[in-house]
Amino acid sequence: MKRTLVIGDIHGGYNALIQVLDRAQITSNDTLIFLGDYVDGWSDSPQVISYLISLKETHDCIFLKGNHDQLCLDWLLTKKDNPKWLLHGGKSTIDGYNKLTTDEIKLHIEFYECLKDFYIDTQNRLFLHAGFTNLKGPEQEYFPRMCYWDRTLWETALALDPRIAKDDPLYPKRLLLYPEVYIGHTPVTRIGKTIPVQATCVWNIDTGAAFKGPITAMDIDSKQFWQSDPVYILYPEERGRN
Ligand SMILES: [Mn+2]
Numbered sequence: 571m572k573r574t575l576v577i578g579d580i581h582g583g584y585n586a587l588i589q590v591l592d593r594a595q596i597t598s599n600d601t602l603i604f605l606g607d608y609v610d611g612w613s614d615s616p617q618v619i620s621y622l623i624s625l626k627e628t629h630d631c632i633f634l635k636g637n638h639d640q641l642c643l644d645w646l647l648t649k650k651d652n653p654k655w656l657l658h659g660g661k662s663t664i665d666g667y668n669k670l671t672t673d674e675i676k677l678h679i680e681f682y683e684c685l686k687d688f689y690i691d692t693q694n695r696l697f698l699h700a701g702f703t704n705l706k707g708p709e710q711e712y713f714p715r716m717c718y719w720d721r722t723l724w725e726t727a728l729a730l731d732p733r734i735a736k737d738d739p740l741y742p743k744r745l746l747l748y749p750e751v752y753i754g755h756t757p758v759t760r761i762g763k764t765i766p767v768q769a770t771c772v773w774n775i776d777t778g779a780a781f782k783g784p785i786t787a788m789d790i791d792s793k794q795f796w797q798s799d800p801v802y803i804l805y806p807e808e809r810g811r812n
Pocket residue numbers: 607636637638699718754755756
């Protein structure tokens with residue numbers, strides 16, 4: 571059977587990533603779409619990246635870019651301090667990278683540089699880390715980094731009054747472009763959930779791995795999903811981004 575699995579935010583939780591892919595019983599027939607934010611949070615950020623690099627040798631993988639991945643790449647390239655990044659999980663990533671060799675880091679930089687802002691499959695389903703703001707879609711985005719920073723798409727979808735019909739001029743144009751949009755970035759734990767949440771056409775797969783939630787992998791055709799244990803349980807000595 572050929573499945574397409576979408577995997578939400580990981581945030582350095584290597585142990586939980588292994589657990590969820592094991593529970594989903596992935597095979598080399600599966601296509602794996604990773605929604606980004608591989609790093610920052612738990613102490614295994616470089617291990618996550620090394621694992622993803624090896625995974626693409628055996629599986630069809632699509633790797634999207636998260637805001638944390640971009641912040642990490644910026645640091646790897648410039649070594650410039652970013653106090654805000656340090657506060658939001660960057661410190662653990664720097665500590666992790668200090669244990670890697672120059673050659674390993676070079677491979678990681680190549681990985682980060684190949685991450686996609688967005689991906690649209692043959693059924694016009696859209697995948698991206700955060701959202702987009704242009705009413706015509708992410709291809710027209712004036713600031714491409716919104717693909718990995720935006721929260722307005724998700725807020726719009728969540729707040730939409732269900733009485734507004736799709737042909738109503740008030741219906742948000744951004745929610746009419748794709749039959750399904752898969753995002754991470756804004757943890758559903760913020761609205762008290764720990765499983766994927768659908769609002770209109772938008773599916774949010776970020777189940778709060780950086781905080782008190784698990785990592786989630788979902789089969790986008792059947793909507794069946796698998797989850798790791800809450801990641802913090804697998805890192806009992808750490809505080810993550812809490
Ligand atoms: Mn994010």
